[in-house]
Amino acid sequence: MRQIPEGFIIPDFGKVATATQTSGTASEAATYDGPRKMALICSKGNLDMAYPGLILGNSAAGEGIETHMFFTFWGLDIVNKKTNDKLQFTMIGNTAMHMPDLGYVRPGLEHWSMPQFMGRLPGMTKASTKMMKKQMDDLEIPSVPEFLDLLQASGVHMYACKLSFDMMKMLEADLHPAVEGVISAADFIEISTGAQTIFI
Amino acid sequence: MPTNTIDQFTFEVNDEGFLTDRNQWSKELCEVLAELVGIEHLTPEHWATIEFMRDDSAKSGVTPTLRRMQTVGGFDVRELYQLFPGKPVKKMAYLSGLPKPVGCV
Numbered sequence: 001m002r003q004i005p006e007g008f009i010i011p012d013f014g015k016v017a018t019a020t021q022t023s024g025t026a027s028e029a030a031t032y033d034g035p036r037k038m039a040l041i042c043s044k045g046n047l048d049m050a051y052p053g054l055i056l057g058n059s060a061a062g063e064g065i066e067t068h069m070f071f072t073f074w075g076l077d078i079v080n081k082k083t084n085d086k087l088q089f090t091m092i093g094n095t096a097m098h099m100p101d102l103g104y105v106r107p108g109l110e111h112w113s114m115p116q117f118m119g120r121l122p123g124m125t126k127a128s129t130k131m132m133k134k135q136m137d138d139l140e141i142p143s144v145p146e147f148l149d150l151l152q153a154s155g156v157h158m159y160a161c162k163l164s165f166d167m168m169k170m171l172e173a174d175l176h177p178a179v180e181g182v183i184s185a186a187d188f189i190e191i192s193t194g195a196q197t198i199f200i
Numbered sequence: 201m202p203t204n205t206i207d208q209f210t211f212e213v214n215d216e217g218f219l220t221d222r223n224q225w226s227k228e229l230c231e232v233l234a235e236l237v238g239i240e241h242l243t244p245e246h247w248a249t250i251e252f253m254r255d256d257s258a259k260s261g262v263t264p265t266l267r268r269m270q271t272v273g274g275f276d277v278r279e280l281y282q283l284f285p286g287k288p289v290k291k292m293a294y295l296s297g298l299p300k301p302v303g304c305v
Binding site (some may be wrong): 001002005007008009010011012013014055058059062063064114139140141142146150153154155 | 202204205206208212213215216217218232235236238240266267268270271274276277278281285287288289294300301303304305
C-alpha cells in the first residue's frame with residue numbers, strides 16, 4: 001500500500017475490519033482491543049421505535065464497524081415477516097406529536113402538541129401510521145422489510161431473542177431471512193464482547 | 201482551505217481531507233487516491249460506481265447515499281462493501297472527488 005505523504009490530509013477510513021470475533025469470556029471484555037464493535041438491542045415494535053435501531057445499524061455498518069442486532073420482546077415484530085410490514089405508529093402517550101403542515105394555517109401551530117384524546121379517535125393510529133410512512137418515503141427511507149435486506153447486504157448480524165420467541169409462540173419460518181439465529185440473552189452478551197451497546 | 205499535494209496533483213480539501221472542488225478531480229488523481237485508501241487497482245466495477253456518483257451528484261447536487269446507489273444506480277450493496285471495504289460510501293465519495301454524504305440511509 002502506498003505511503004501517505006507528509007502534510008497530506010485524508011479522511012479517516014480506519015483499518016479495514018477483517019476479524020469477526022463472535023466468542024469471548026468476561027475477562028476479555030475489559031481488555032478487548034480489537035476493531036470497534038456495536039451491539040443494538042431493539043425491544044420495541046412500534047414503527048417509530050423500529051427505525052432508530054435500523055438506521056443506527058446501517059450507519060454503523062457503513063462506518064466499517066462490526067454490528068450486531070438483538071431483537072427482543074416487541075422488537076421481534078421488526079423481524080417477523082408476518083408483522084414487519086404492518087408496524088404502526090400511535091400518538092397515544094407521545095406528547096411530542098406535532099403536525100408540521102399546521103404551520104401553513106397559522107405560523108406557530110406546527111409546534112402545537114396534539115391533545116392525547118385525539119389519539120383515541122377511531123382510525124387515528126391508522127392515519128398517523130400512514131402519515132409517518134409517507135414522510136419516511138419522502139426522505140427515501142426504505143420500508144422495514146427492505147431495510148432488513150439492506151442491513152443483511154451490509155453485513156450486519158441479526159439475532160432473535162429465544163425467550164421472547166418462545167413467549168410469543170413465533171415460528172422460525174416467519175423470521176426474516178436476515179436473522180442468523182434465535183439465541184439466548186447470554187449468547188448475545190458473549191457476542192457483544194467489547195461492543196458499545198445501545199438499548200432501544 | 202488546506203491544499204493537498206501528491207505527485208503532479210494539487211487540490212483543495214476540507215478539514216477532513218475531502219476534495220472541495222469537483223473540477224479539480226481527474227481519473228489520474230482518482231487512481232492515486234485509490235492507492236492511498238488501500239485499493240491497489242481500480243477495476244471497471246470500481247469505475248462504474250465512481251462514474252455514477254459523479255453523474256448523480258452533478259444532477260442532484262448532493263453525494264448519493266448507499267441506499268441511492270442501490271435504488272437509483274442499481275448497484276448491489278454486498279458488492280459495494282467488497283469493492284470498497286470498511287467504509288464504502290465515504291471511500292466512494294472521496295475517490296469521486298465529492299463531499300462525504302450527509303444522508304442517514
